Amino acid sequence: MSVLLDIQGLSKSYPGVKANDDISFQIQEGEIHALLGENGAGKSTLVKMIYGLVRPDSGAMILNGEKFAPPKPFFARQKGVSMVFQHFSLFEALTVAENITLGMDVAPSRKELSAQIRKVSNEYGLPLDPDRLIGDLSVGERQRVEIIRCLLQNPRLLIMDEPTSVLTPQEVETLFGTLRKLSANGVAILYISHKLDEIKALCDHATVLRMGKVVDTCIPANETARSMAEMMIGGELEMPKPREFNPGEAVLEIKNLSLDSTDPFGTNLKNVSLSLRKGEIMGIGGVAGNGQDELLASLSGERLVDKEMIVLKGAAIGRLGPNERRKLGLLTGPEERLGHAAAPAMSLADNALLTGSIRMGLANKGFLKHRKIDEFAKHIVKEFDVRTPSIKVMAKALSGGNLQKFVIGREVLQSPEVLVVNQPTWGVDAAAAAAIRRAIQELAESGAAVLVVSQDLDELMEMSDTFAVLAEGAMSKPQIAEGLTIDEIGLMMGGQLEGAQHAEA
Amino acid sequence: MLRLEPRQKASNMMLYFTPLIAVALTMVVGGALFAMLGINPFDAIWIIFFDPFLDSFNLSQLFIKAAPLILIAIGLSLGFRAGVWNIGAEGQFIMGALVGGATGLALWGMEGWWILPFMAIMGAVGGFAWAMIPAILKIRFNANEILVSLMLVYVAQNLLSAMVIGPLRDPDGFNFPESRSFSRNDATELPMIFEPLGLHVGGVVALIALAGAFILLQRHSLGFNIKLTGDSPRAARFAGVNPSIIIAVCLGISGALAGLAGLFELTGPAGKLTTNFPVGYGFTAIIVAFLGRLHPVGILLAGVVLAGTFIGGENAQFMLQLPSAAVRVFQGMLLFFLLAVEILISYRIRFSKGAS
Known part of the structure; x- marks a missing residue:
């Protein structure tokens, strides 16, 4: 095996936060490489730089012995780097095949493409009908579209962000089969997941990020899920204790x-x-x-x-x-x-009001009690450790995990x-x-x-x-x-x- | 090479700046257009954009023009925030004038302070009822409110013509196709409140509507539900908002306010119902709503600016022999640039040396 991608000292800062700080590691050809880290550890920024969505402030990447600095995803794809995002970029009103066409730089005819989709999807055990509308697919099926979209491009390096979160154990096994097959064919996979068991079962190497820095590397097969979790959060992972079950009426x-x-x-x-x-x-x-x-x-x-x-x-x-x-x-x-539990372009305070109005008494005869709304939002942020600069921030600006803590906290704190x-x-x-x-x-x-x-x-x-x-x-x-x-x-x-x-x- | 780069978060500065950029671009491109017509662009821009605010006669026209624009735009902005696109305010404006005017004619000869307020209420009812047609069709059959409300403008125009030629024609008017004059009758004349700025009762009502909309949007759960529906219909349903009610409320309020504006126009500046009564306020108000960022304070400013271009445009017509369509082109250009530069709120322009 030889080095496919060599990442050398990548750094990227955003106003107020150093998202990536001098990150270096290597991905071998045909290797399944895990990227581990909490929300906000810098995984997304890193893979966005590899995929050409974000430009690094400093540092370099070498792909196949050549300097690799994709200014756009198009150039990354040209060099054989593709990515399956955690949040899907699919148009609900279009069919599977139409969506895949849109993502392609050179699209074959619709008929040919449909045949290809069927072939690839069956080959990898991810059955998909090219003519169905995305809007009618479940989350799990939508993810298949994203995966197949990448596979059609014959990637050398496939980046996968949380691919298994919506799959059943059987589907996960199928996906792992797919990934192992790809790996055997020499395709490297950069695999981002929070599921430590999966990483242990699937990945050859793992790089652990915390606060934008590489804090550890390991061979997952030699670790336990618990030891990897500890590397990731830098402390003991608190597992909920078993409790007695004495149901009431x-x-x-x-x-x-x-x-x-x-x-x-x-x-x-x-x-x-x-x-x-x-x-x-x-x-x-x-x-x-x-x-x-x-x-x-x-x-x-x-x-x-x-x-x-x-x-x-x-x-x-x-x-x-x-x-x-x-x-x-x-x-x-x-x-x-986003878009159901929370309104994307509205502030956290407004989103607290969204379901909290009745039980928390946030309105009086329809007139909003802004102070109480703000207090409730701040209470959620504090109790559920939602990392946000303020409650005036729009919901869509929060990372997935933080927003999820907010929307769950919002319901739990209303004492249902x-x-x-x-x-x-x-x-x-x-x-x-x-x-x-x-x-x-x-x-x-x-x-x-x-x-x-x-x-x-x-x-x-x-x-x-x-x-x-x-x-x-x-x-x-x-x-x-x-x-x-x-x-x-x-x-x-x-x-x-x-x-x-x-x-x- | 110019490149658009997504911003980390929407720019607040651009939110307030883009209307100014749009106005500036309109001046530049409009000026070029005038130059091609052989008119001195600096004179034309001065007359259209600045003179209306500097000359006392022009100022006395300002709120006469701005009042209907603001009143209609306020109603429209509520709907636009909820994703309910009432494009037919012009029709609701006409129906307000027609129903309110017919009420006044029915009561002709009577005296009393209550006549004008009653006409105003009937004007609002007329506009409201006209707006309920697209509302009900949308709620019941999911018919597109843009098309229905727009097409109803032409129905309203023809209805107006039929009425002023027929039942509402002035019996002492030598068969001219127009109604009696409301502005020359004590009981139906719209009082002027502050002459130097042309602020009549309708202008005061527009300012009250502004304050009401501000409170609704900032302080009331109905305003919150309107904004929520616009941002995410699915989240709104989850929050227990009934989309049919939002559609009815938004179209209803905008229709009633447009109808009210029509009645004030009738009893004030226009004076009587004629076949060419409408002057495009209902359509221009769409520009006012967007130029004002759908915010009450912004709408006040935008209403005044657009009123200025109406006055300036008229002046430019006889002073520079500018074609009458030029002002419409101008207003259209303004909306065009406004929508175009809106991208700067969530994107920034970067100068780069080209893709490698």
Whole structure:
């Protein structure tokens, strides 16, 4: 093996922050190289420099023995460097094939491209229909589009930012298979992830960043997840303690909830029933696009259902809107941080008001109490360690993890009686994820009932008292989580998934 | 080589600066246009942009022109913030004048302080009702409000013509296609409040509307919901905002204010309903709303500037024999440059030595 990319002393400063400080390391040909670090450690800035989105202030890169300083991603792609972003850049109104065309520097004909997409996607076990609209795809499927877009360009170095956060264990294995195949063909992969187990299973080398500097390197196979986490956060990682499970009476009951999806490719909910008790955390696993969005919309009040389908503390609330449900103590945290849970161009203070108005008494006869709103926003920022210069900053200016802490904190601090969250730690670093999980567990310990919808099974196993799987819009019977193994659940989900695919075909 | 580079965050300075840049660019390119027409560009720019604010006769016209622009633009700005695009304020303006005027004619001969306020209310109702047509069609059938409201302008214009030729024609008017004169009748004449600036009652109402919009947007949850809907409709739904209500409120308020402006125009400067009653305030107000950054204070300033160009344009017409379309070209240019330089808020211009 020879050196593919040699990074020599890269530095980049933004006003007030040194994002990257003298970063040096090497990526070998065909190597899977992990880039580890908390949110804000400088990983994004570094890969943006490699991909030509940001220009370094100083330092140099050598690609294949040649000086490499891409002024634009186009030049990086020309040299065989491609990237899969954590946040997708896809046009919802266009099809898969159209989106991929847009990203290409030289696009083949549509027919040829569709054939290529089908071929590559099947070859790598990431099935994708080129003619579907992006708007109708689940988050997991959208990511496939991004991955395939890169693979079509035959990269030498593939940068992947948090690629597995929305995949099932089986899908992760398939992806790892894909990546190993690429690696065997000599393609190097720069792999950014917070999931230490994955890095341990997949990566040959790891470079650990903290506060913009390289603080350590290691061979993941020789480390434990815990030792790597410690390198990353520079201290002991606090793991939530196991707790006793003594549920109280039922507070939220869902009875034969059926709901047609508004999305023609969405999944209709079919007779979902569950009973959630005080102090209980119920985890709902399953692959994205199996009715999770519909379940969340029916619980938040964005979609109305038959009155008796949802019962909160004995009151039938199926036809109540979001704010009436909040008043009764049912709060929700949707999956999409920007554009659903939070308004991107509005300040954190405004975003605190967004759901906090009713329970926190932030308005009087419609007139806003700005001082109280600011206090509530500052309270969230403080309690949940949201790193932001002020509460006047726009939501979209925050990093994903910080914004997630804010939107989860916003709901938790309103002392809900029932909290429903979807993907609460998607794309969030280990420390932030642990803080969010701990907050949710503390909430449950204080007597609230919590429903956690997630595709991260480790997370669900760590947090849940009871567990169920949502597949093809139907839910399995919730059972005690203790004693279930990841393998068992994965198999269960995989089995259901297979069944679903047969049904489709 | 010039290059656009994304800013780390939106520039606040540019937010306030871009309208000035747009005005400056309009002056430069407009000046070039005048030069090509064989008119001294410096004279023309001076007459159009500066004279209106320096000459006492011109100043006495200022708020007469600015009042309807501000009143309409305030209503439009609420909708534009929510992503509800009422382009048909001109039609609502006409309907306000027509309904309010018809009310006045029905009460003709009566005396009393209440007549003018009652006409004003009916004017607002006329504009409101006209705006409810696109609102209901959008809520019920998801019809595009831009097209519906715009097309209704032409319906309103023809309705006005039919009315002044028919039922609303002045019985003592020798069959001219116009109504009785509201401004020559004590009960229906719009009082002037401050003559030197041309501030009539309508101007005062416009200032009150400005204050109301300011409070609504800064202090009230309805204003918050309007802004939220504009920024992220999905987050707004999550926050419990009913999009139908926002559509109805935004179109309703802008329609009512445009109708009110129409009635004030009728009972004040215009005096009577004629077939050529509208003077483009409803369309120019769109420029005012954007030039003022959809902010009440900005709209006040933009309204005054655009009113100035109306006055200056008229003066330039007879002083320099400028074609009457030139002012419209000017106003269009202003909106064009404004939208173009808006990119500077989130991008910066970099001079680089070309891509390597």
